[in-house]
Every structure is written in structure tokens, then in C-alpha cells.
Amino acid sequence: MELGVLVPLAPFIMVVCIVVIPMWLKSRDRREMQATVRAAIEKGQALPPELIEAMTKEVKPAKVSSALRDMRTGVILIAVGAGLAVLGFMLGQIADEALHPVMGAAAIPALIGVAYVILSFFNPNKGHQPDA
Incomplete structure (x- = not known):
């Protein structure tokens, strides 16, 4: 493929990378956390309520304007x-x-x-x- 084709596609590729890569990294971290929790449950360990609360939170709290x-x-x-x-x-x-x-x-x-x-x-x- 010629490089001349990549130049017009570069902005679109950049946007996809900016959106897709963070989503993929977040989902990978969440999968690893779930695997850790699953292993702890299988071993019979109690899960602290803070861990469950941290896993259920999806977004960061909004920063208050000051x-x-x-x-x-x-x-x-x-x-x-x-x-x-x-x-x-x-x-x-x-x-x-x-x-x-x-x-x-x-x-x-x-x-x-x-x-x-x-x-x-x-x-x-x-x-x-x-x-x-």
C-alpha cells in the first residue's frame, strides 16, 4: 500500500486509537480484577466491602468547579x-x-x-x- 493513502486516513486512525486503546486497556484491567476476585472467592476469602464498592463504581466523581x-x-x-x-x-x-x-x-x-x-x-x- 502506498503512503499517499495513509495520509488522508491518518486523522481517522488517530481518532480510533484515542478512543479504542483506552477502552481496551480499561476492559483488560477490569478482567484482571475480576479474575483476582474470582480466585479469592474460590479460596473462600471474604471480600471487603470497599473492594465491591470500588468495582461497582464506573465513573470518577465530577470535579467541583472552584x-x-x-x-x-x-x-x-x-x-x-x-x-x-x-x-x-x-x-x-x-x-x-x-x-x-x-x-x-x-x-x-x-x-x-x-x-x-x-x-x-x-x-x-x-x-x-x-x-x-
Whole structure:
């Protein structure tokens, strides 16, 4: 098969890999855990309630939005925008037509970061909540 065929298929292959591989790894871990539990039951060992509870939980609890989390996210996005702006400035030194498109692209994460910083002041969950 030619490499020219793989180039247009690469984004689709990437999406499949991003979705399928984590699902496969999770199912493999779950199978191993079930085999361990099955072996423990066959040997007559009692299962702790914490283990049963951990096996029945499917998803992680939702992270509660807090002012600190919003502020961190905003600062990171502003830094990403600033980094892209510096890249645009450096590319503008080489080719003048590169400055404006890259600066426009840098404005997107930077302005989203500014919005997060502003929202952090209005977040009702002002406390410093630990990440779970």
C-alpha cells in the first residue's frame, strides 16, 4: 500500500486509537480484577466491602468547579496564548505574512483564559477544594 493513502486516513486512525486503546486497556484491567476476585472467592476469602464498592463504581466523581480551579485554567490558557504570540512575533521576523494569522490563533486561548480568570471572581465556590 502506498503512503499517499495513509495520509488522508491518518486523522481517522488517530481518532480510533484515542478512543479504542483506552477502552481496551480499561476492559483488560477490569478482567484482571475480576479474575483476582474470582480466585479469592474460590479460596473462600471474604471480600471487603470497599473492594465491591470500588468495582461497582464506573465513573470518577465530577470535579467541583472552584475559583482556584478557574484561575489556574485561565492563567494556563493565557500563557498558551502568550507563547503563541511570541511564536507569531518570531515568525513575523522571518516572513511578514506569518505574524497576523498566528496572532489571531494566539488570541483564542488567551481570551478564553481571560474569561476563566473573570469567572473565577464570580464563582460561588470560593474555597480551596482539594482535587479528587
